[in-house]
Amino acid sequence: MIELKNVSYHYTDGTKALNDVSLAITPGRKIAVLGNNGAGKSTLFLHMNGLLQPAEGQLLFNGTPVAYKRRQLQELRRAVGIVFQHPDTQLFSPTVREDVLYGPNNLGWSQARAEQAALEAMEKTGVLEFQYKPPHFLSLGQKKRAAIASVVAMQPKLLILDEPTAGLDPYYARKIMQLLNELHNEETTVMLSTHDVNFAYEWADEILILQSGGVRAFAGAEELFHDQALLADCHLEQPWMMEVFAALQAKSGQKIKKVPKSKQELLTWIEEELQQTREMVTERMLLK
Amino acid sequence: MIELKNVSYHYTDGTKALNDVSLAITPGRKIAVLGNNGAGKSTLFLHMNGLLQPAEGQLLFNGTPVAYKRRQLQELRRAVGIVFQHPDTQLFSPTVREDVLYGPNNLGWSQARAEQAALEAMEKTGVLEFQYKPPHFLSLGQKKRAAIASVVAMQPKLLILDEPTAGLDPYYARKIMQLLNELHNEETTVMLSTHDVNFAYEWADEILILQSGGVRAFAGAEELFHDQALLADCHLEQPWMMEVFAALQAKSGQKIKKVPKSKQELLTWIEEELQQTREMVTERMLLK
Amino acid sequence: MHIMEGFLPLKWAIFWWVLVLPFLAAGLRSIQKTIKEHPETKMMLGLAGAFTFVLSALKIPSVTGSSSHPTGVGLGTVLFGPLAMTVLGTIVLLFQALLLAHGGITTLGANAFSMAVAGPLITYAVYKGCRKMNIGFTAAVFLAAFLGDLSTYTLTSLQLALAFPAEIGGVLASFMKFAGIFSLTQVSLALCEGILTVIVMNWLLKY
């Protein structure tokens, strides 16, 4: 769907923001992007829908190189939607509803179609009830959902979110998570950046690690998080679940089963183990 | 040192931001404030150094009720420093150095004393190397440290930080953590708000939970996080360490030892247990 | 369009500086008075200055296809008042010279007189006049911003004409030449700025 080939990008002061990045995004995936502040995540995202033009290398959209002509850019920006980190700068219309309509109206859709798309997006994200309010009166959690709605209304195939849960309390963060799972489907890829390895491990199928503007790793979540050397080098921690599980496995001496993906899975595993150990202890007593 | 007695506060639109809050802060403590967005954390902080005046109830500073006169407020604001969440609004001077000097200069100290205090604060927080730079050249992590420096320079007895690690990558977040541990001492209480229960559990001695403008709980970290009903009611999760530890303990069937405070402690505990189990298994084999 | 550094002869550069100083002093005095009563206005005004600067650094799409910078004077005057705009406008001009290399230091007096003194005063007068004559809000805002913008450029033409009178026809002929050339770009720009100011004000009223 979207492919970057040897893309480099420099800032005006000469520092390299992206350095020879090659990357292909296909439909239906859940990708978490990790990397320290300044590793190039935002710059990468801005290349994906043509807001920034690579200094070297090229961007392919459905197999054709993007020539940065008006028409093609229009289509690219419809297919690739970016939800920026700060909802305050992203919501710029007097009401949530007008903001959600901004994208569809720009695509030149008929009034009816635009309204329909906006309505669907607002329903999905649960912002219908405050659609006539000015964004500045909403809570942070509501703003974040409104920002997602205004991008979802353009029905993108690739939905990119820059730190969607930053600043949210755990309750709202979980709600956003659920929403992202609903938005992801066979045709739609959801890609997000985060600082939370535990969340990335639990939510994503694939992890992309950026480091000083280059792709350091792009692989399945489990495989990648087993690579201790890689993690240390990128100043990343192993998700605690994997760490605890590894310690416990060493203890029980059993062969590697499937690594648990969530706290619930880990606790169930411990529960089962518990059963076994109890039996072992009983056996020992009987033998004695 | 600082005491709130039955403090209530309403916004202009009538909603209660604080509701009958009573609270006493003594020197030398590490307090984490938890609560959902909108629970009243920021409003509480703004009361603590007299930036907001309670609609009902009163604020006591060293035992005397605050009358919101200029002189007393000056002293109160020197004793209670607030580091706001967004460093961009906190740093309002053209250079970091001028910003750090702003507070000490306002206290009417001599030039030499003010410069000395600023220097010490910049050394502690590690911002000396970019003291002559304008804030817009700094990274987020550097800005956060500069914001802390500009408050620390006033040598407050109570240092309040609103989500000090929000938006930081794990590497910088850890650095801020170390810094907070250094700033805390017998005379200085550090109080911070966070959304991260795991961090709160690991760092704080005491936890304050706010809910809809009221104090829901204020107790030692361990005790409080054992109260499942309370946590569920406040939409908070138990720190994963406690949860995993509880499950493991049930398994090993041993009596409750000290609950581990950090991942490292938990892993060590597992290691020791491992030793025991191995011995048990060997014993069983021998018996067989 | 500001007069660039080094373009005005020394006596004219000084003349406009001298002319602008009393207005600046009056503006500062009124600000000082406000700050004494409401200390919180200082930060507000500083941020208003930053806002006006950013506004003037935006590129606005012009009807002629080219794009140019708005003066921001119309909106600034409507939002912050003409006296405060004298000071804010001068600060904005200072930063345009320091950060954008736009305008100059010796020509700052002349530029400040057209953009920070005359522009806001005319904008304000037009707006008040229109409202007195019961002209609608939208039309009043549009006319105020449009005429304020236009008067700024007319004055710039006059300043250049005074400094460089034509050999034949003197100041008047020179003024016609400068105004004629500037009008090619500035009339459409003033129109766009008028429309922009109207939409922004309506947006803010809705809010």
Added chain:
Amino acid sequence: MKAIDYYAHHNRLADWHPVEKAIFAFSHLFLVLLLKSPAVSAFVFLTMSLAAVAVAGIPWRRYLALLSLPLVFLLISIVPLAVSVAPAGTVPASLLQSGDIFGWQAYIAAAGARQAFVLCLSAYAGVSCMYFFILTTPFSGVAFALRHLRVPQVFIELTAVTYRFIFVLVVKAEETYKAQKSRAGYRGWRSSLQSLSSLTANLFIQTMREARAVQLAVDARGGAEMAQRTSNGYRLRPYAWAAAFILLSLSFSIGLIF
């Protein structure tokens, strides 16, 4: 904007005494305006450009790019000066070029052309003086110099706050612009004007909120004057004064000779 500010902080003369740099740059500027001699202008232009590029270390490509900024203004202001218009028949004899339109004659007189030439040179000499100052002096230095000039404290404080928040607000404006662009905004005149208005209005609302938040931060730290008692660590350099004086005398002598 970011480029000039960046170099102002990152050049070899950044921490030199701002008053020294101001006197060096502006004494030459006044000389240029006073003498209006092409030779002096050319000399000053070269001196200042060398000082900026070779001494302060501003990359010369950047410097050339900056020099092209006032070109548009210069062109459209020079044309009316060089070209005179008069009814046919009243035109003086010393013409370089002329053409008739509806009985009027547009022509380039030798005097006009010379005036334009002199003006171009002195304008660029002036620009080079200003560039030397703005490219080598960070804002805190400018504020320091303003304080020396006895500019009222309120004005300097307002300037300081403005400087700081220009960079905060620009980031916000850019973010909104990016968000609009990525939702297919700015395609045509109407849409552009509409989008830009939303951006402006939203920026204004954010500015007002920001102002309230900043006020809290100011009050929390005792909020009074932004009293500037800070020593900036600047020191005077006698050899710099000497060099500035020699160059100025040189410029002046060139003016006397030519």
